[in-house]
Amino acid sequence: MVSLELMDKLTILADAAKYDAACTSSGLDRGRRRSGIGSTMAAGCCHSFSADGRCISLLKVLMTNLCVYDCQYCVNRRSNDLPRAAFHPRELCELTIGFYRRNYIEGLFLSSAVLRDPDYTTERMIETLSLLRRDYGFGGYIHAKAIPGADPLLTHRLGLLADRLSVNIELPSEQSLALLAPDKGRRAILAPMGQIRDSIAASGRELARSRFAPRFAPAGQSTQMIVGATPEDDRHILALAQSLYDRYQLKRVFFSAYMPVSNSRLLPSPAEFRPPLLREHRLYQADWLLRFYHFRAEELLSEDAPDLDPRVDPKCGWALRHMERFPVEVRTADYEDLLRVPGIGVTSARRILTARRVGGLTFLGLKTLGVVLKRAQYFITCGGRMLEGLRVRPDRIPGHLAALERPGLEAVPEQISLFPPLGQEA
Ligand code: SF4
Numbered sequence: 465m466v467s468l469e470l471m472d473k474l475t476i477l478a479d480a481a482k483y484d485a486a487c488t489s490s491g492l493d494r495g496r497r498r499s500g501i502g503s504t505m506a507a508g509c510c511h512s513f514s515a516d517g518r519c520i521s522l523l524k525v526l527m528t529n530l531c532v533y534d535c536q537y538c539v540n541r542r543s544n545d546l547p548r549a550a551f552h553p554r555e556l557c558e559l560t561i562g563f564y565r566r567n568y569i570e571g572l573f574l575s576s577a578v579l580r581d582p583d584y585t586t587e588r589m590i591e592t593l594s595l596l597r598r599d600y601g602f603g604g605y606i607h608a609k610a611i612p613g614a615d616p617l618l619t620h621r622l623g624l625l626a627d628r629l630s631v632n633i634e635l636p637s638e639q640s641l642a643l644l645a646p647d648k649g650r651r652a653i654l655a656p657m658g659q660i661r662d663s664i665a666a667s668g669r670e671l672a673r674s675r676f677a678p679r680f681a682p683a684g685q686s687t688q689m690i691v692g693a694t695p696e697d698d699r700h701i702l703a704l705a706q707s708l709y710d711r712y713q714l715k716r717v718f719f720s721a722y723m724p725v726s727n728s729r730l731l732p733s734p735a736e737f738r739p740p741l742l743r744e745h746r747l748y749q750a751d752w753l754l755r756f757y758h759f760r761a762e763e764l765l766s767e768d769a770p771d772l773d774p775r776v777d778p779k780c781g782w783a784l785r786h787m788e789r790f791p792v793e794v795r796t797a798d799y800e801d802l803l804r805v806p807g808i809g810v811t812s813a814r815r816i817l818t819a820r821r822v823g824g825l826t827f828l829g830l831k832t833l834g835v836v837l838k839r840a841q842y843f844i845t846c847g848g849r850m851l852e853g854l855r856v857r858p859d860r861i862p863g864h865l866a867a868l869e870r871p872g873l874e875a876v877p878e879q880i881s882l883f884p885p886l887g888q889e890a
Contacts, residue, residue: 473549474559480529480540483723484575484609484632484688520605523563524573527551527588531577535634535645537693539725540577550579553592561600571605571627572596578647582613586622593625605683610660612652619656620680623663628683628715631656633708636701640694644730657712660685664713684715691747692740693722693731698772699765702750706761709754719747746772753778756810757803775866780806783843784862790843791850795825806865807840827851838868 528550534542563569579585596602608626610619623629631653635641638650663680670677705717721744724734753759764778773781783806792801802813812834827846831837841851842861
């Protein structure tokens with residue numbers, strides 16, 4: 465049974481953690497039905513992907529929201545007047561184990577504001593995770609935030625207890641960091657990223673020698689970047705994401721549309737600002753192209769067109785700007801060219817290569833291989849012919865593709881219900 469005081473802390477600290485986007489979704493509130501069992505709580509649960517690709521639910525919570533820093537974009541900043549709380553390590557263990565035993569969660573996402581200083585905060589996180597692993601025998605998934613500025617030895621100990629570590633890059637440029645989060649610096653953020661990368665690689669080498677070697681963050685590292693609070697364009701943001709993947713071998717860069725939680729004159733005014741959820745969505749699509757479709761950031765955007773087109777997804781946008789590369793003949797094109805066709809994904813491109821070894825391809829066959837013909841039809845030929853009956857003027861193609869997106873575009877802003885605007889919090 466969770467005591468009332470502990471429940472209060474959980475409410476405050478799970479709510480304070482909701483702006484961290486390093487998980488894929490937040491939970492929902494649903495009471496128990498009369499004729500059934502099971503209920504959910506909005507605060508505190510999120511989903512993430514483990515090292516083996518499974519989707520798992522996590523208790524997402526802060527160790528504390530008492531922060532000595534004053535990052536202007538953050539609800540937990542020192543100067544914000546809001547209820548504060550801090551978990552004792554053992555309380556957090558009891559909570560995690562209690563939720564785990566009730567089958568609410570499969571793991572823990574533990575972050576923290578900076579209590580006293582980065583070392584002290586990290587020590588408390590280490591104490592919690594050590595207790596969980598050692599005294600409670602918890603073998604479930606743990607994602608922990610590494611605190612920039614902490615002693616590298618402490619970050620190392622944290623990585624030996626967690627499955628995944630993340631260090632938030634926070635803002636897309638050093639200038640924006642200096643303006644809005646003067647207590648943090650780009651170097652202090654990148655140093656632990658480099659350390660984690662090296663420790664993961666060293667751990668992999670040790671494990672190749674002995675399967676009993678300690679594992680360091682076996683699910684890798686990730687980061688989060690706030691979008692829309694500062695003036696950087698999508699080109700800048702994607703180039704940064706790409707360099708983080710290249711240099712630090714991150715598993716994910718999470719983009720978080722800025723939620724107006726502050727009246728600071730350095731930030732967009734909450735009265736006029738709408739969180740850029742569609743922009744966040746487009747950045748995730750572009751990020752997918754970087755990670756799985758072999759695109760480079762500089763291909764997707766240029767100095768003349770520095771922002772992603774809100775009307776069509778980034779792959780369609782790229783194809784429309786490079787019509788000289790199309791149509792692609794699906795019976796002969798190589799894997800890389802197939803991957804560039806809107807409507808053809810990684811799986812369907814592989815299936816095309818396999819299928820055409822054993823027989824001729826047809827448009828009908830492409831559909832059964834998973835090709836989305838509604839998009840692909842403008843960009844492919846099969847046996848030298850376009851799809852029968854397709855009569856579209858080239859200048860109308862962007863409009864047709866944008867029309868296919870409309871249901872999606874309308875759905876995206878619905879996410880906002882989980883993040884009430886300033887002054888309307890429950
Ligand atoms: S360090 Fe900055 S971003 Fe992190 S909790 Fe404190 S104020 Fe918020």
